[in-house]
Amino acid sequence: MPRSPRPLRASALILATALALSGCGADVDTGTGSPGGEKSASAGGHYPVTLENCGERRTFEKAPERVVTNDVGITEIMFALGLEGRMAGYVMPDNKGSVGDAPWKGAYDRTTWLSKKRINKELVLDARADLVFAGWNYGFNEGEGFTPAELKRLGVDSYLLTESCRNGRSKARGLMPPLEALYTDLLNLGKLFDVEKRAEALVAKFRGQVADARAKAPQGADRPRVFLYDDGRDKPFTSGAYAGPHDIITKAGGDHVMKDLKDSWTTVGWETVVERDPEVIVINNYGDTSAEEKKKFLKSYAPLAKVSAVKNDRFVVLDYVELVESPRNPGAIVELAKEFGAAVR
Numbered sequence: 001m002p003r004s005p006r007p008l009r010a011s012a013l014i015l016a017t018a019l020a021l022s023g024c025g026a027d028v029d030t031g032t033g034s035p036g037g038e039k040s041a042s043a044g045g046h047y048p049v050t051l052e053n054c055g056e057r058r059t060f061e062k063a064p065e066r067v068v069t070n071d072v073g074i075t076e077i078m079f080a081l082g083l084e085g086r087m088a089g090y091v092m093p094d095n096k097g098s099v100g101d102a103p104w105k106g107a108y109d110r111t112t113w114l115s116k117k118r119i120n121k122e123l124v125l126d127a128r129a130d131l132v133f134a135g136w137n138y139g140f141n142e143g144e145g146f147t148p149a150e151l152k153r154l155g156v157d158s159y160l161l162t163e164s165c166r167n168g169r170s171k172a173r174g175l176m177p178p179l180e181a182l183y184t185d186l187l188n189l190g191k192l193f194d195v196e197k198r199a200e201a202l203v204a205k206f207r208g209q210v211a212d213a214r215a216k217a218p219q220g221a222d223r224p225r226v227f228l229y230d231d232g233r234d235k236p237f238t239s240g241a242y243a244g245p246h247d248i249i250t251k252a253g254g255d256h257v258m259k260d261l262k263d264s265w266t267t268v269g270w271e272t273v274v275e276r277d278p279e280v281i282v283i284n285n286y287g288d289t290s291a292e293e294k295k296k297f298l299k300s301y302a303p304l305a306k307v308s309a310v311k312n313d314r315f316v317v318l319d320y321v322e323l324v325e326s327p328r329n330p331g332a333i334v335e336l337a338k339e340f341g342a343a344v345r
Contacts, residue, residue: 051188054165054175063193064131064157070119070139072096073326074161075111077185078133079104080202080327083193088127089114091139096286097319103328120146124156131157135164136173137265138324159192161185163243163264163325173264174242179210179251181242182325202327209330210251213337217253224340226254227278227309228323229298231289235267244323244332245282252336254280270303281309282336286320 050059066088069075075090084104089112099108115123119139124132132151134140138161140147148158162181164173176184183203190199218224228245230237239245240261249256257276258268281298285291295315304310316339322332 046194049191051192053188054160054162058157058159060157060192066127066129067131067133068114068119068124068127068129070132070134071324072099072321073324073328074133074135074138076102076104076321076326076328077182077189079107079111081186081189081193081195081198083189083195084111086193087111088129091115091117091119091123093117095288097321118144120144121150121154124151125154129156131159133159133161135161136166136171138164140164159189161325162188167242167262169262172262172266174240174262176242178242178244178247178264178325179206179329182206182244182327182329185325186327206327206330210333213330213334214251214253216341217251217337218340219253223253223255224279224314225257225277225308226280226282227257227273227276228282228284229294230265230284231287231294232267233297233301235269236273237265237267239323240264240266244325244329245284248318248323248329248332248336249282252333253340254336270301274303274307277308279308279312280314280316280340282316282318282323284320284323285317291317 047063048059048061050057052058063086065086067078067083067086068088069078069090070092072092075092078084078087084107091114094116099105102108112127114127119132119134132139132148140158140160148160151158162175162184163178165175165181166173167175175181183206186199186203187196190196226249228239228249230239238258239256240263241256241259242262243264246256246259250259257273257278261268283291283294283298295317298304298315299310299313309315316336318332318336319328322328
């Protein structure tokens, strides 16, 4: 859960083949991750590059060479761009899903799994990182003294996951629709690592997948009311308008019942869930509590007994990496659209 919560140069032919073979929002690993990307990182004219990240303009004199990523979705953004050769490693618990069947299994195999615990300054320094790609509540946390400002003091750059950008409402997160956050990060990193064509191809493919799914998704009165259940017994942890599930649900043909929450991942009250009466509950599958255990709780929790999704046993399970910002988001939309579409036929 994203509270505190996972070198050869590729030819144009190999890249085109990989994009053609990839399915449901995930690129098939070709084993061609390149430290220099499409061109040498020292190619004249490209650097320095300036990016806007969470409202701050940042200038980089060269491409980072020893990136440490935190969490699975962030790591797979790097892998989708073929940038594992630029990574010192990744930090990720082993309860965010199996990497054995991941679309980028080869990239995982070639990249050091630095820790299954929480990311920290000591780990970053030991890895000789020159950039940390993480996010607020995806590793960065003032309470633990692990922040971009602290890393800068230590001489390490950072890039913030756009889904996690704070929006000025206390520590609420989210500046733009979730899929736009994904596309922003892909294009920013494409520019930073001089693999812009690769990033643009991915974004174009993802936009096409989403458009196709939306065309086949339920419309109008057929759109089911949907609630995302992450975890929590006393109060449910769920998605607001700026977390991945919002776009995944709505573009798949559902009506996200928490769409008015101007935050990403947040806590609500059960009384709100009951009042909005979701017809489908999407369960986030991760952590020490299995999806089946979460479903069992929801079905046995007395206040939810009259909620439509519970009465009619309408639950859908998606994996954590499909729901946090990641290159698997478009594939989740495709699969959920099929689920919703089947229900109305």
